[in-house]
Amino acid sequence: MDELDELPVVTDRSEEYLNQRQLLDYRTEREACLEWLLTFGKRPDEAVGYAVGTVKQGAYRMDQFYRFVWDQEDGYTGNVTHEHADAWMKELARGDASATHKRNCQKAIKRLFKWRHHEYGRSEWDPDITFAADSSTNPRDFLTREERSAVREAALEYGSVPNYNNLSPAERDRWKQYLAQRFEKPKSEISPSDWDRANGWKVPSLVWTSLDAGLRPVEVERSEVGWVDTDNAVLRIPKEQSAKNRDHWVVGLQSRTAEALDNWLAERETYPEYDNTDSIWLTRKSNPYTTNSLRYLLHKLCDIADIDTTHRQMSWYTIRHSIGTYMTREEDLAATQAQLRHKSAETTMKYDQVPVEDRQDALDRMG
Numbered sequence: 001m002d003e004l005d006e007l008p009v010v011t012d013r014s015e016e017y018l019n020q021r022q023l024l025d026y027r028t029e030r031e032a033c034l035e036w037l038l039t040f041g042k043r044p045d046e047a048v049g050y051a052v053g054t055v056k057q058g059a060y061r062m063d064q065f066y067r068f069v070w071d072q073e074d075g076y077t078g079n080v081t082h083e084h085a086d087a088w089m090k091e092l093a094r095g096d097a098s099a100t101h102k103r104n105c106q107k108a109i110k111r112l113f114k115w116r117h118h119e120y121g122r123s124e125w126d127p128d129i130t131f132a133a134d135s136s137t138n139p140r141d142f143l144t145r146e147e148r149s150a151v152r153e154a155a156l157e158y159g160s161v162p163n164y165n166n167l168s169p170a171e172r173d174r175w176k177q178y179l180a181q182r183f184e185k186p187k188s189e190i191s192p193s194d195w196d197r198a199n200g201w202k203v204p205s206l207v208w209t210s211l212d213a214g215l216r217p218v219e220v221e222r223s224e225v226g227w228v229d230t231d232n233a234v235l236r237i238p239k240e241q242s243a244k245n246r247d248h249w250v251v252g253l254q255s256r257t258a259e260a261l262d263n264w265l266a267e268r269e270t271y272p273e274y275d276n277t278d279s280i281w282l283t284r285k286s287n288p289y290t291t292n293s294l295r296y297l298l299h300k301l302c303d304i305a306d307i308d309t310t311h312r313q314m315s316w317y318t319i320r321h322s323i324g325t326y327m328t329r330e331e332d333l334a335a336t337q338a339q340l341r342h343k344s345a346e347t348t349m350k351y352d353q354v355p356v357e358d359r360q361d362a363l364d365r366m367g
Contacts, residue, residue: 003052004031007052007055008059008060008063009031010026010030017067017070026076026078030062033115036115036118037049037111038050044118052218057108058104058111061104062111062112065080065084082125085109085127088105089106089128090129109125109127110124113125141318141321144322147305147322148211148319150305151319154302155203155204155301158297158301160198161195179198182198182284183284197267197271203297205257205261205264205280205281206280209253211257212253212254212323213235214320216320217290217291219237220294220316221289221290223280223281226278230262234251236249237249264280291316295315298314298319302314
């Protein structure tokens with residue numbers, strides 16, 4: 001598949017803003033920019049581009065910048081300038097977004113002007129203001145051992161319904177209404193097979209695989225049936241589909257995770273929405289999972305598990321961070337680097353820390 005097909009060339013919000021001729025002009029410019037970033041963006045002289053995931057996130061931020069410019073200019077223009085970029089940075093500085101988001105927006109616009117420099121000879125952008133980096137060397141947040149177990153068990157409970165044969169007619173009617181809404185079909189068409197689907201293995205296999213492999217959101221989105229080797233309890237992620245696009249990866253799984261995946265792959269074959277896709281998991285709307293849909297799922301699991309998410313940055317990466325923390329504790333940094341698919345050992349070093357419960361135990365011993 002063309003990598004551009006995976007990118008937000010024109011977002012819905014921009015499409016609503018533009019007429020047909022403006023839309024064609026904007027799409028042409030965006031395709032040229034994004035294709036250049038994929039092929040040359042990182043090191044143009046060596047034809048080394050950025051990973052699809054990096055370009056995808058930057059594409060959204062560039063699109064936001066263009067819409068800011070159109071608002072400033074009271075209409076469409078493709079001629080974005082350094083003055084526009086500096087004005088957007090000042091707008092971001094006044095906002096409540098995190099420093100990380102502001103820095104990422106600035107990086108995206110620098111790449112936009114880098115493309116304009118190499119393609120059209122325009123000068124690169126040196127911003128008037130910069131945003132401080134997060135000086136923390138620790139992962140932002142992670143699940144404790146107890147929370148990992150609780151989330152694993154919550155995945156078995158998520159969306160489940162009582163056994164069809166154990167319900168009274170009145171109870172069965174109420175659950176039919178629930179399933180009709182959940183599966184978006186008439187209540188009269190709800191059958192015992194819908195009970196089986198509600199209690200299926202999609203969510204447990206997705207959550208358990210992520211708990212073992214630390215799948216990034218983009219890896220969940222790109223995951224394919226061909227990755228799964230349940231006989232050997234591993235995922236085999238090819239280089240061209242890995243998030244960093246560097247190496248082939250073989251990632252270990254627990255035996256019960258492999259069994260859950262085996263159950264799901266057999267179940268998956270019965271659903272028509274999977275007939276023309278190799279994706280392992282699709283949402284209820286038959287779309288690939290995204291950062292937002294995975295965050296929503298994790299928060300639902302935390303609700304079931306009675307995990308308080310107040311004052312915590314609970315994203316899908318929270319699962320990944322927990323693997324890094326405890327794999328390093330149980331094995332070593334080399335094992336963590338392999339399991340989390342880090343190219344650089346420096347990236348893995350941030351997990352070389354003592355989990356909070358160990359520090360609490362130390363305090364207890366200290367008296």
